[in-house]
Amino acid sequence: MELLSGGDILIRALKDAGVKDVWGYPGGAALHIYDALYRQDDVFHILVRHEQAAVHAADGFSRATGEVGTALVTSGPGATNAITGIATAYMDSIPMVVISGQVPLSKIGQDAFQETDMVGVSRPIVKHSFLVTRAEDIAETIAKAYYIASTGRPGPVVVDIPKDVTDPSYKVAYEWPTETKMRSYQPTDKGHRGQIKRAVKTLLGAKRPVIYTGGGIVIDNAAEHLIALAKKLNFPVTNTLMGLGGYPGTDQQYLGMLGMHGTYEANTAMHHADVIFAVGARFDDRVTNDLEKFCPHATIIHVDVDPTTVSKNIEAHIPIVGTCTSVLTEMLSIAEQLDIEPDAEALAEWWQQIDQWRADKGIYTESRYEPSSGTCIKPQDVIKMLYKITGGEAIVTSDVGQHQMFAAQYYLFDKPRMWINSGGLGTMGFGLPAAMGCKRAFPDTDVACVTGEGSIQMCIQELSTCTQHNLPVKIINLNNAALGMVRQWQDMNYSSRYSESVYEDSLPDFVKLAEAYGHVGMKITHLDELEEKMRECFAMKDRTVFMDICVDRSEHVYPMQVPGGSMRDLWLNKTERA
Amino acid sequence: MKRIISILLENESGALSRVVGLFSQRGYNIDTLTVAPTDDDTLSRLTLTTQGDDHMAEQIVKQLHKLIDTIKVVDLTVGPHIERELMLVKLKASDNDIRAEVKSCVEIFRGTIVDVTPNTYTVQLAGDSEKLDAFIEAVREIGIMEVVRSGVSGIARGDKFLRV
Ligand SMILES: Cc1ncc(C[n+]2csc(CCOP(=O)(O)OP(=O)(O)O)c2C)c(N)n1
Ligand SMILES: [Mg+2]
Numbered sequence: 001m002e003l004l005s006g007g008d009i010l011i012r013a014l015k016d017a018g019v020k021d022v023w024g025y026p027g028g029a030a031l032h033i034y035d036a037l038y039r040q041d042d043v044f045h046i047l048v049r050h051e052q053a054a055v056h057a058a059d060g061f062s063r064a065t066g067e068v069g070t071a072l073v074t075s076g077p078g079a080t081n082a083i084t085g086i087a088t089a090y091m092d093s094i095p096m097v098v099i100s101g102q103v104p105l106s107k108i109g110q111d112a113f114q115e116t117d118m119v120g121v122s123r124p125i126v127k128h129s130f131l132v133t134r135a136e137d138i139a140e141t142i143a144k145a146y147y148i149a150s151t152g153r154p155g156p157v158v159v160d161i162p163k164d165v166t167d168p169s170y171k172v173a174y175e176w177p178t179e180t181k182m183r184s185y186q187p188t189d190k191g192h193r194g195q196i197k198r199a200v201k202t203l204l205g206a207k208r209p210v211i212y213t214g215g216g217i218v219i220d221n222a223a224e225h226l227i228a229l230a231k232k233l234n235f236p237v238t239n240t241l242m243g244l245g246g247y248p249g250t251d252q253q254y255l256g257m258l259g260m261h262g263t264y265e266a267n268t269a270m271h272h273a274d275v276i277f278a279v280g281a282r283f284d285d286r287v288t289n290d291l292e293k294f295c296p297h298a299t300i301i302h303v304d305v306d307p308t309t310v311s312k313n314i315e316a317h318i319p320i321v322g323t324c325t326s327v328l329t330e331m332l333s334i335a336e337q338l339d340i341e342p343d344a345e346a347l348a349e350w351w352q353q354i355d356q357w358r359a360d361k362g363i364y365t366e367s368r369y370e371p372s373s374g375t376c377i378k379p380q381d382v383i384k385m386l387y388k389i390t391g392g393e394a395i396v397t398s399d400v401g402q403h404q405m406f407a408a409q410y411y412l413f414d415k416p417r418m419w420i421n422s423g424g425l426g427t428m429g430f431g432l433p434a435a436m437g438c439k440r441a442f443p444d445t446d447v448a449c450v451t452g453e454g455s456i457q458m459c460i461q462e463l464s465t466c467t468q469h470n471l472p473v474k475i476i477n478l479n480n481a482a483l484g485m486v487r488q489w490q491d492m493n494y495s496s497r498y499s500e501s502v503y504e505d506s507l508p509d510f511v512k513l514a515e516a517y518g519h520v521g522m523k524i525t526h527l528d529e530l531e532e533k534m535r536e537c538f539a540m541k542d543r544t545v546f547m548d549i550c551v552d553r554s555e556h557v558y559p560m561q562v563p564g565g566s567m568r569d570l571w572l573n574k575t576e577r578a
Numbered sequence: 579m580k581r582i583i584s585i586l587l588e589n590e591s592g593a594l595s596r597v598v599g600l601f602s603q604r605g606y607n608i609d610t611l612t613v614a615p616t617d618d619d620t621l622s623r624l625t626l627t628t629q630g631d632d633h634m635a636e637q638i639v640k641q642l643h644k645l646i647d648t649i650k651v652v653d654l655t656v657g658p659h660i661e662r663e664l665m666l667v668k669l670k671a672s673d674n675d676i677r678a679e680v681k682s683c684v685e686i687f688r689g690t691i692v693d694v695t696p697n698t699y700t701v702q703l704a705g706d707s708e709k710l711d712a713f714i715e716a717v718r719e720i721g722i723m724e725v726v727r728s729g730v731s732g733i734a735r736g737d738k739f740l741r742v
Contacts, residue, residue, distance in 0.1 A: 119592055124603045128646040184588050184649045308640040
């Protein structure tokens, strides 16, 4: 058997775990590992400019591909810089392994230089973590880490490795475990058959059903199963922010996003539903509004792979614990066996009602927002233009704020893994590094980062990574010269007292900034330039382009749920309430 | 209501801190906690008590189960079970009347006096938490110097058992 050092074992184990790319940043405690990386060609390392970005990039890669993303950081500040990225992945159940260097075992607990208790600091935001204490344990730990990260409800796993464990002078036999089994970890797969049958019968008897799906459909690659069932039943479907693309955005049965900034038609349909079929969604507070007033008439069927999610916020009448794919597959086959058809008459009436809502105050009706003109470019129209020019085929990452909501509302995602955003943690700074991860995974696909001048500045340094590693992403900066979403809340709740949400005079010249990094910068101030410039931007296939687009500063995101109300209590614009 | 939750846990570094961390992270209280390796030293058995309604207890059990290191979790309170706690109490006992009173109290509660000095008695008592509380009340007037309680250990009655 081959004898290898801990550092070499780690890299070999990564290769055997199927890892091709590692996003990272070196430092003292990780130097043996970096030396091992240098001496091989199997695992490619991408040097970022901040550890937060390494984790977001690995995360973006994972969301776009479904594979486990990998980040590598050093101890102390490297590890703590990674924390925001780990928390982001944790909240959205993204499979990821973060490897951190640690001070040598003998120094742990001594307040050594760059010592941080990484396992302790990351504990509440990881699916699991390991502190490796022997070179002999590295391969098995890495195998377990990837297994845990990617199975059940996925999530980030931290592997903390003290420097002496990767010491080049200590060599041990390398063996990649053929099988990973853990007596304490056996994720559920198939749901309870009796419950599934009950659920199918309830669905078939429904008169005003809504299928409400979330990120679980995307993560579990269950979109096709969802489409098959929704088509068979002819039920309306709404997606959460995390679930966009899980059901085709352009399909007639699609009601748009639900929740705080969800469509009038989706939220109103939810409120009046008699059966709600929730799959891979978690009744988040950004969806339900006031729990007491949530969907008063509905029988709730809840499918999720994580038992703690089921009946956590809303008591499910029919709880089912299982993966989205397995449960939906079984439901379809049961629906086909049962000799019951959905109530066509009731459904026709329900659809008529829904179409009425759509026509009255639907998200795509003319009157949702004032049209753009001249130098007043509406952010919504920028997203519509992006959709038009990319043919709906781009991977769109976003940051957090108004621009994120406009992107979610107006870019119609027909396929999963095309919409990449930090839904759970709402992390500004996510968009650009996540776009890098996506571009790395799909070099031939257009990758657009829809961002704001606030968010982009939280990880702007990654423009340098784009240069070094040739990651030609397109940055669509909806520049409203403010922390727009904060300002919107201040308009609505604090009599427009803009406490620390404006900084107009100090914004950088983004065109020069892009150029300083070797990229192309464009500034758009007039509607007439928008289409042509954006076409130019996407025609430059091998360049990173920063489009700084000055949008209407006074625009708010609507609809918006009225705090403390039910799903359907919405502001439709600054003066109109539903 | 009071809940007694039993957990079979991998006896690994960090495992206990994950259990404890979960409680503070999710806003649950831990009233008592006991933990020790079992006959199989790769496993720890942990008993903790907390307060909560059915919904909360269900969530706690599910959340505990979700931790990668936990092998089995049960809420003992839902079925017949045995609850035991060990207590050591050091009492002021210098004059003879008081010494006699303590002795009779210890007898009534089926405890034992495990250490004696001219000025103190140290009493050992095992039982459910209510019994220990009652003893404390009974001797409070006498003068308690120190109380050490182990926290609750629990086991289900009958044929049910928690094992891998
Ligand atoms: C790291 C971080 N800090 C603070 C916030 C709170 N926050 C949410 S949206 C927002 C404003 C974002 O501004 P910008 O990126 O310009 O987007 P806009 O809303 O203007 O489109 C802020 C500060 C956050 N989500 N993330
Ligand atoms: Mg802004």
